[in-house]
């Protein structure tokens with residue numbers, strides 16, 4: 514019999530890649546969606562007929578209970594969250610509700626209605642924040658620097674706690690930044706590649722950004738959803754860092770992206786204080802040894818390939 518999976522956040526970047534991946538593996542895929550006055554299925558348009566949708570919201574316990582009962586999943590991937598760091602300063606309580614308490618709500622539903630399922634929590638490298646060691650491992654202490662990161666730290670700890678309290682199979686993937694042509698346009702990578710394409714095609718004159726010095730360990734989202742799945746195929750639930758192991762600055766991203774279309778970023782990028790954060794995460798770099806050794810996972814897309822893939826996709830989308 515085919516395995517079944519429930520994906521929360523299926524309309525997001527990771528949800529769309531994970532749904533594709535699980536459908537290819539022969540899973541019955543259930544996608545949790547929240548009610549919206551406009552269509553949010555753009556990223557899964559091409560596979561939406563193969564997905565069974567269940568309507569629920571991370572804020573609403575009864576709807577989550579119903580989603581778990583209806584889908585009766587073998588695997589639950591909790592990808593839904595308010596995931597944009599700047600919004601977490603303007604909506605800190607809502608972020609805590611979605612990104613933090615939402616995890617407890619879904620774990621409670623699982624405990625009552627699908628205790629034998631395997632659960633994946635989308636934890637984040639943002640939890641390391643003002644980093645205590647370089648590179649970051651599963652054992653590195655957290656020092657979150659935004660309300661988003663604080664909420665994710667809560668989500669991570671409650672996942673570990675439900676594993677230990679109720680013997681649930683609850684795994685947490687500490688994923689470093691991962692990007693793709695499906696990344697939301699407000700995140701810096703997509704903002705840059707969309708901006709580069711617009712400038713190249715004469716649709717924009719410049720690109721306003723915040724700090725160019727921040728460094729991130731950027732990987733490809735398509736690679737990272739494989740790691741999520743692998744975590745739920747193990748005999749024991751555990752926590753895993755998923756990262757490439759190399760770090761690059763926003764400036765380096767800009768250089769490759771503009772160079773790819775024969776332009777120089779210095780001629781177009783302007784710095785705008787509106788995009789500076791109250792507290793910044795200066796540098797992240799992950800140690801992926803545990804994922805390599807235990808999951809047999811490794812990334813396949815390099816930083817340069819990722820940047821060029823995203824620029825090419827945005828050029829094509831804008832008709833270039």
Ligand code: NAP
Nearest residue numbers: 522524525526527570571592593594596635637688690691
């Ligand atoms: P994303 O593109 O922002 O997608 C977020 C998803 O959550 C969307 O499907 C959204 O639905 C859904 N959602 C938000 N609030 C909800 C609510 N109250 N009830 C139900 N669904 C809700 O995020 P992503 O980049 O795919 O990331 C997936 C997960 O991994 C997130 O939890 C994120 O915080 C975490 N993460 C991401 C990264 C990264 O670099 N991408 C790294 C580490 C961890 P709508 O379409 O209705 O808005």
Ligand code: F7E
Nearest residue numbers: 596598637638639689690699700701702722723724727788
């Ligand atoms: O910022 C700097 C910004 O918004 C990256 C989320 O998926 O990954 C993501 O969080 C860096 C920061 O991602 C702009 O200050 C400069 O230092 O693309 P970002 P993020 O904050 O790292 C983690 C792992 C998650 O879990 C999150 O959900 O780029 N930066 N100028 C800018 N950032 C943005 N967004 N816009 C700018 O104009």
